[in-house]
Amino acid sequence: MRTAIQTTAAILAVALAGAAASAQPAAPAATERSQVPAGSGLRFVSSFTPVKAGAWTGKRRRDGQPDVEGHWSNLIANHSNWTDPQAGPPGEPSKQAGLPREQRAPSRVVDPADGQVPYTPAARALQKDFEAHFSNPDLPRYIEPLARCAPAGVPKSFIWHGYEIRQYPGYVVLLFNSGTRIIKLDQSPHLPPQIKLWNADSRGHWEGNTLVVSTTNSNGKALFGRTGDFASENAAIEERFIFDPDGKRYDYRATFTDPGVYTRPWTALIPARRYTEADEPDGWHYEVIAANRPGQPLLNEQPERICVENNGPFGGGAVGVPLDGPIIDR
Amino acid sequence: MPNNKTRIRADFTARGRKAVLALSSAITLLLAAPHPALAQQQDIPRLPNGHPDFSGIWQTLSEADYDLEPHSGRRDAPPSAGVVAGGNLPYRAEALSQRQANFANRAKDDPRLKCWTLGVPRSVYYPAPFQIFERERDITLVHQFGHQVRTINTNGTGHPKDIDEPYWLGDSRGHWEGDTLVVDVTEFNDETWLDRAGNYHSEDLHVVEKWSFVDRDTIRYSATIDDPKVYAKPWNLSVLLNRRRDDNFQLIEDYCFTLPYDNYYPHKEGK
Numbered sequence: 001m002r003t004a005i006q007t008t009a010a011i012l013a014v015a016l017a018g019a020a021a022s023a024q025p026a027a028p029a030a031t032e033r034s035q036v037p038a039g040s041g042l043r044f045v046s047s048f049t050p051v052k053a054g055a056w057t058g059k060r061r062r063d064g065q066p067d068v069e070g071h072w073s074n075l076i077a078n079h080s081n082w083t084d085p086q087a088g089p090p091g092e093p094s095k096q097a098g099l100p101r102e103q104r105a106p107s108r109v110v111d112p113a114d115g116q117v118p119y120t121p122a123a124r125a126l127q128k129d130f131e132a133h134f135s136n137p138d139l140p141r142y143i144e145p146l147a148r149c150a151p152a153g154v155p156k157s158f159i160w161h162g163y164e165i166r167q168y169p170g171y172v173v174l175l176f177n178s179g180t181r182i183i184k185l186d187q188s189p190h191l192p193p194q195i196k197l198w199n200a201d202s203r204g205h206w207e208g209n210t211l212v213v214s215t216t217n218s219n220g221k222a223l224f225g226r227t228g229d230f231a232s233e234n235a236a237i238e239e240r241f242i243f244d245p246d247g248k249r250y251d252y253r254a255t256f257t258d259p260g261v262y263t264r265p266w267t268a269l270i271p272a273r274r275y276t277e278a279d280e281p282d283g284w285h286y287e288v289i290a291a292n293r294p295g296q297p298l299l300n301e302q303p304e305r306i307c308v309e310n311n312g313p314f315g316g317g318a319v320g321v322p323l324d325g326p327i328i329d330r
Numbered sequence: 331m332p333n334n335k336t337r338i339r340a341d342f343t344a345r346g347r348k349a350v351l352a353l354s355s356a357i358t359l360l361l362a363a364p365h366p367a368l369a370q371q372q373d374i375p376r377l378p379n380g381h382p383d384f385s386g387i388w389q390t391l392s393e394a395d396y397d398l399e400p401h402s403g404r405r406d407a408p409p410s411a412g413v414v415a416g417g418n419l420p421y422r423a424e425a426l427s428q429r430q431a432n433f434a435n436r437a438k439d440d441p442r443l444k445c446w447t448l449g450v451p452r453s454v455y456y457p458a459p460f461q462i463f464e465r466e467r468d469i470t471l472v473h474q475f476g477h478q479v480r481t482i483n484t485n486g487t488g489h490p491k492d493i494d495e496p497y498w499l500g501d502s503r504g505h506w507e508g509d510t511l512v513v514d515v516t517e518f519n520d521e522t523w524l525d526r527a528g529n530y531h532s533e534d535l536h537v538v539e540k541w542s543f544v545d546r547d548t549i550r551y552s553a554t555i556d557d558p559k560v561y562a563k564p565w566n567l568s569v570l571l572n573r574r575r576d577d578n579f580q581l582i583e584d585y586c587f588t589l590p591y592d593n594y595y596p597h598k599e600g601k
Contacts, residue, residue, distance in 0.1 A: 150585070180472055219595075292490050292491055304501075325443075327444050328444075
């Protein structure tokens with residue numbers, strides 16, 4: 001990602017490409033695209049078949065882990081709206097927002113069944129307050145932190161740009177557009193609870209086709225999306241990455257337990273698919289460039305991903321965060 | 331925004347310098363025979379393909395980040411004999427004034443103070459841990475400080491022919507010479523410094539790194555710095571990297587560029 005302006009342009013380009021594609025009568029080759037309602041954008045589907053937890057029958061790595069390395073991205077929408085993923089961000093309804101609800105992708109909340117985050121009344125009020133101010137942020141706290149290139153954190157990193165999974169003995173590493181997660185596959189203790197992190201602290205293990213991750217130490221600052229959905233720094237999150245042994249799909253399921261914010265634990269589902277050299281780089285799901293190796297088959301690689309705003313606060317200019325000068329004294 | 335700048339390269343000059351640099355590296359290799367890195371070390375970690383495995387968490391004990399050149403102790407730097415072969419950096423006369431200005435303003439202008447990406451080679455000897463993840467095809471460096479992730483490709487691919495804009499950490503292509511990893515790094519922007527003392531570079535920076543085990547818990551890291559706009563000739567630095575072996579040691583993310591605004595989240599009433 002380069003600048004926020006370019007990011008916006010990329011989103012527009014994706015939307016426009018989708019609109020252009022829907023204006024054409026055919027091109028039903030991609031099964032996913034054939035399910036897309038008119039105007040829903042490039043490569044975002046409105047329905048999908050969940051991946052079942054079970055045995056891993058696919059390729060294994062030398063250390064025994066299921067081999068799931070590669071580029072992945074979510075299927076249904078970006079982080080504009082947490083519970084109505086294809087309805088658009090607050091104040092900017094998408095074209096599909098006017099359609100009957102069942103014609104858009106389902107809520108990412110799969111438990112409870114009503115698709116809503118079971119906030120306490122006080123927490124719901126905070127979320128609604130953010131949502132109401134999102135399109136006209138007149139206080140710093142109404143600026144979506146990702147607009148400043150803060151790490152997207154848990155779980156929003158999975159509904160932002162595409163990302164890469166790299167595996168090593170004892171580790172699964174997630175390289176996101178904004179931030180990096182190192183999941184340790186061992187029994188070592190979590191960091192002390194005083195330490196709070198944008199990307200939290202993760203310990204994982206494999207159960208068949210499922211990477212089960214205990215995630216604590218989140219700072220709660222990375223909101224789930226532009227709708228302001230959130231967890232606090234006290235949340236305990238159990239993440240399950242359920243990989244289809246065919247290597248093409250996986251589902252991310254995360255259960256959030258946080259009694260100060262929710263009336264009961266609840267579970268999110270984010271479906272994702274793999275991207276390979278068979279896919280066209282699109283600046284969103286699949287942000288890659290062709291490796292320089294003349295005479296050999298196409299090999300895509302990830303270019304450097306450093307948010308320009310990491311190197312000079314972008315969102316800060318709007319609402320009084322210093323643009324210049326030292327941030328640390330160490 | 332810095333990245334909107336048009337990149338102007340003196341391509342002919344840069345390529346010429348690269349050729350000279352490659353030649354001088356080759357001569358160095360020949361003269362130094364028997365090159366210690368070419369002798370197979372027995373007691374070091376290796377990948378299944380036999381190459382040294384640098385996986386682990388590393389950090390320098392050196393004072394390199396304070397000032398690469400020899401210096402007495404001062405308010406903001408402990409004393410050090412420096413890490414540069416020959417002592418001082420061979421600045422071009424016209425570049426020295428910029429370095430002096432940087433030094434004078436270092437308490438304000440050092441990119442590190444804003445938690446900006448530190449670049450290469452500074453990210454390696456900045457005194458914070460970084461973790462190496464190694465596969466046969468590439469080596470990933472995740473730095474604790476800021477948002478810095480670098481992939482060193484070791485799959486035989488070349489530098490990209492065309493990138494949108496130069497990189498903060500450069501484009502890294504590595505190959506093995508015996509047990510030494512040699513990495514060619516190009517495609518830099520000019521936003522980073524080389525240390526806290528204001529030593530700097532231009533977009534023409536070209537770095538050749540060498541990584542090799544001294545023993546299983548120590549890496550010798552050296553870098554040849556070439557930048558014809560700033561330096562009259564290529565120069566070398568060398569530091570040791572030590573494995574962090576503290577109990578249960580792990581990286582703790584330090585995205586400190588978020589500090590000016592992170593107190594606004596999550597939703598806080600009254601702010």
